[in-house]
Amino acid sequence: MSIVLALLAALFAALTGILAKVGIENVNSNLATAVRTIVVLVMAFIVVIVTKQLGGIETITGKAFLFIVLSGFATGISWLFFFKALAIGDVSKVVPIDKSSVVLTILLSFLVLGEPAAPLVILGGALITIGTFVLIGKNDEKKRFTGSQGFVIYAILGAVFAALTSILAKIGIEEVDSNLATFIRTIVILVFAWVIVWFQGTFKDLKQITQKGYLFLILSGVATGLSWLCYFAALAIGKVSIVAPIDKFSVVLTMVLGIIFLKEKVKKETVIGGIIITAGTILLII
Template sequence: MNISAIIKLTVSMALFGSIGFFTVHTGIPAIELVFVRCICATLFLGGMWLATGSHRTEVWQRQELIRTLLCGIFIVLNWVFLFKAFEEMSISIAISIYNLAPIFVLLLGAIVLKEKMTIQALVATITCFIGSLFVIGLQNFISLSEFMQSGFVWALLSAIFYALTMLTSKTITKLSSYALTYIQTTVGIVMLLPFVDFSVFEGLTTTNWLFILGTGFIHTGFVYYLFFDSIRSLSTILVSVLVFVDPVVAILLDMLLLDFMPSLMQTIGIVLIFGGIFYTIYIPKRKKTLLE
């Protein structure tokens, strides 16, 4: 067991779990925050790419480069929608819905890639769906306007685009992790530049800037470095379990620092969502491993 890799992945997930707390203290909207985040991450990861010498050994293929650019669009939209969700709802609720991404990977794999969907996967999907209804609050589904203002749509879109990012990135095998992420964040800069309102940066406090730069250099640059540096040394099962550190930290910070307290129904919903996700990711693989 690679203890160093386990520590790196755990630290990266714990740090990423604090991104919601950082986001609400930046004082700027989602698009502008993602734009700055892409700039910081491009500088950090580009520097790491050069420092490690990976740029000298890259294998460039036209089709893979196109998929990387598409993956960049997906991941940027994922970030924008997630931060929009943080603006409309509590971090705990947004993160719970956001972490439905593995379920969407399963569904999209069955629809697009014609992969077989088991009864267990279907049960887990239904469980997560019911959990999401409990989390957002059934009363918000009575009125369309209340539903749209709840932030549920933004969180759901962030999960869908995260799933698309995961599915697309699975097809990219030649490029190094640094090259992949560097291209993605560069795509984000170009993609968001026409929509950025630079006036929102006027009058920001030093604290605001510390949180803004933190989301860029820490949550994107440093976290991505730790993440990619660790996952290649760990089993898929271990990675799948350790990523749960992210939502746990996010929910704890939301409760301890932002005074969020879920209702009984929301608590049940959160348990159903993560129970369904954990079962989808971990249990089937565990059974397969035992049979082997």
């Protein structure tokens, strides 16, 4: 069941990247993140109410609550870096870098959670790393990061905090309903995102977002909410070193959707990198 949930999470995560790319055109990336988080919180609250888990907050231990909150902070920071990168780079390049967090997640699952370091898991992680670097490609004209290349730095930082998210969440939801944990985490992320927007003063730009922009931001938020609910449900019953890689397969789906719907150019590196990442993901699942 955890594999099915992880695959669904990957599908919705892929849709998130595409919808967000359309929705944040000419919109500050942090403001877009804050708006999307409102949608995710509403979805999480509805699920908690329907499943009658809201009262379970009183039974959460201090340790579990702490790690859930820390997981929320890690996600918030990861989001800010990811959508900043997405605002200035191609989806087909930003998402693969961000999804390379699976390698860090696997390593942390070995070191922190004590999950078995199976040979296929190590090999799969190595392939995903190689595939990611192939997707990043190279620039023969510039050796330093410029305005157009700066997205790589933001995407890498997003990947680091995304890896911490899974580990902290796994520890926090061991004895907590996954939907309730998602709801609590989303509250943390919402506060985090809007504090950033407030200090930057970008909340004033809300009036400048077009109806189309709001539509796609809302749709992106819905896709994110569905992806989270599926992912953390899978994480609650499965191993991090297995669930995380399956979820990160969304990178391949995102690249395909980016080429089809956003008309992004198909490059040799994109195809080769996508194939290598897919092979690595299959090995991890096995």
